[in-house]
Amino acid sequence: MTATVQGPKRLGAAAVTEALARGDCGEVQGDAGRRAQYSADASNYRRIPLVVVFPRERRHVLNALAVCRRLGVPITSRGGGTSTSGQAVGSGVILDFSRYFNRLLALDPVARTATVQPGIVLDELQRAAGEHGLLFGANPSTHSRCTLGGMIGNNACGSHSVAWGRTAENVLELEVVTYRGTVLRLGEMTQAEIDEAVAAGDDRAELIASLHGPAVLSRTPGSK
Known part of the structure; x- marks a missing residue:
């Protein structure tokens, strides 16, 4: 005896875009041009996403995760798109943190620490730290474009990493959210x-x- 079962129906870009737009997820764009723009990074890989989301606030990130979790849609976080192994492309929803989620929240020159949002470009942090005679140790060649979130995800290094360490060796604490919506601090x-x-x-x-x-x-x- 045999049985035929039907798997979950794959949602199209329009349906996912509509759900995210209704879910208070920030700026949501699902047009063909934007999806094509985000189908590539600095690698040779190509994956056309369903939707691109530009979160402005913390709640937008949490809301986008909740919608995607309910729909069963995967998420790829993206910064500057400088990844050379396809880390910034995906066939689900792209969360681009570089447009709005890119602020330097605090800089303590005495403790030599900085609190940043994931979309801040490395050179922006270096300029602010440089005013106090400081710098962030990891310095990949894409420093004028890569974001700290991407550097953390890739554990970026650079020519001075032997002396000053990779990104992971210069991070004290992270606030992260899992796909199932659990927020926690890692440190x-x-x-x-x-x-x-x-x-x-x-x-x-x-x-x-x-x-x-x-x-x-x-x-x-x-x-x-």
Whole structure:
């Protein structure tokens, strides 16, 4: 005996665009020209997206994720599109953070830290830091166009990374949101903070426990 089953119907660009536009997701564009523009990055790969979204505020990002999750549509985050391995192209929804989500939120020259939105271009951060005799260690050749969000995603380096470290070695903390909508901060935590977070028993607890678990399992007796 055999059975024929039908998989989920693939939504078209118009339907996804309409859903995102109704969902308070920022600037939503699903016309053919914009989709073609975002079908490529600096690599040789080509993938035509369904829609391009330009979030202006934090809530726009969360709302876009909620809509895409409900529709079962994948998301690709994009900055300057300087990726050379196709990281900035996708067949679902493109979230472009470079247009509006690109501010330097804080700069502390004493602590030598900066808080930025993911769409800020590296050179803009370098100019602000340079006024205090500082710079961000990683310096890829695309520094005039690449964004910090993309650098974090790719762990960008550059010619000075041997001396000053890759991007990952210069990031203290991240606020991230998962596809299922869980918002959490990633950074160094004490054991007490980890225990408290895990005890909460929510999605954040599950993620922190899974991230922390391998480190616990890899310890040998007497190690620190």
